[in-house]
Amino acid sequence: MxxxxxxxxxxxxxxxxxxxxxxxxxxxxxxxxxxxxxxxxxxxxxxxxxxxxxxxxxxxxxxxxxxxxxxxxxxxxxxxxxxxxxxxxxxxxxxxxxxxxxxxxxxxxxxxxxxxxxxxxxxxxxxxxxxxxxxxxxxxxxxxxxHANSGGADGGSLWSNAYGAGAPAGPANVCMLRYRQVGHDAYRRFVLETAGAPVRQCSSRLSTRRWTSATPSTAFSTKVLARGSKTSRYCVSNDWQERETV
Incomplete structure (x- = not known):
């Protein structure tokens, strides 16, 4: 039926x-x-x-x-x-x-x-x-x-998928929705800081390891992290610029 x-x-x-x-x-x-x-x-x-x-x-x-x-x-x-x-x-x-x-x-x-x-x-x-x-x-x-004097998500929970926790991308996405509604800069800053947190954490871990030479894997990791940071910041900044032109 x-x-x-x-x-x-x-x-x-x-x-x-x-x-x-x-x-x-x-x-x-x-x-x-x-x-x-x-x-x-x-x-x-x-x-x-x-x-x-x-x-x-x-x-x-x-x-x-x-x-x-x-x-x-x-x-x-x-x-x-x-x-x-x-x-x-x-x-x-x-x-x-x-x-x-x-x-x-x-x-x-x-x-x-x-x-x-x-x-x-x-x-x-x-x-x-x-x-x-x-x-x-x-x-x-x-x-x-x-959040006046703080950044985005706590670096200690960046990769959590536990019940009641989860990755910080979730709260950042919600902040992005609210930013698109009202355009408050506090939300924009939070999203940008959260987007950069995984990159900063991984870059820090890579820099503290001892490498005898720049292996292909480390070079690839660094390139991917840099590209991810650039892309995330472009997306948020582009959204902000579009709001400014409306």
């Missing part, structure tokens, strides 16, 4: 999904607390792991649903979760939840949340959009303050 292509049918399915996300993923509709984990075979949402990043994904879903349906339940869902995230930041020393409430990490900003808010603000009412942009801007400000 072929899938229906009728727009109304597809819109109905999308609305059902977005509504299900609100009703079965968010455990407390008053506080906006949720957990990214919820049973798939029964109703049982939790409130103990309101990751800011996931909250941003939910908000994007509801904003898209509102744009197509104009159902105000989705505005309420956005505002509830957004207020919950802001409450966590304001009442936990400026920290957002980066894991479970009981034992998870805390962080002063979440750029993925800011990206999601920037993506979805044009799809909702002007009043709610202004609130979303204000929250996103707060994350921008804190990010710039935290």
């Amino acid at each position: 072929s899938e229906p292509r009728d727009g109304a049918v597809l819109l109905g399915r999308a609305r059902r999904f977005a509504l299900g996300l609100w009703e079965h993923q968010v455990g407390n509709h008053q506080t906006g607390d949720f957990s990214r984990h919820a049973p798939i075979d029964s109703h049982g949402p939790d409130t103990e792991a309101p990751y800011a990043r996931h909250g941003g994904f939910y908000i994007e879903t509801w904003a898209a649903a509102y744009e197509k349906t104009l159902d105000e339940v989705f505005l309420h869902a956005i505002e509830s979760v957004l207020d919950g995230l802001e409450r966590a930041r304001a009442h936990e020393g400026g920290m957002l939840v980066g894991g479970s409430k009981r034992g998870g990490g805390r962080r002063p900003y979440d750029i993925s949340l800011a990206v999601s808010l920037g993506n979805s603000a044009p799809q909702v009412t002007p009043e709610l959009a202004a609130k979303m942009q204000a929250v996103a801007s707060t994350n921008d400000k804190v990010f710039a303050e935290v």
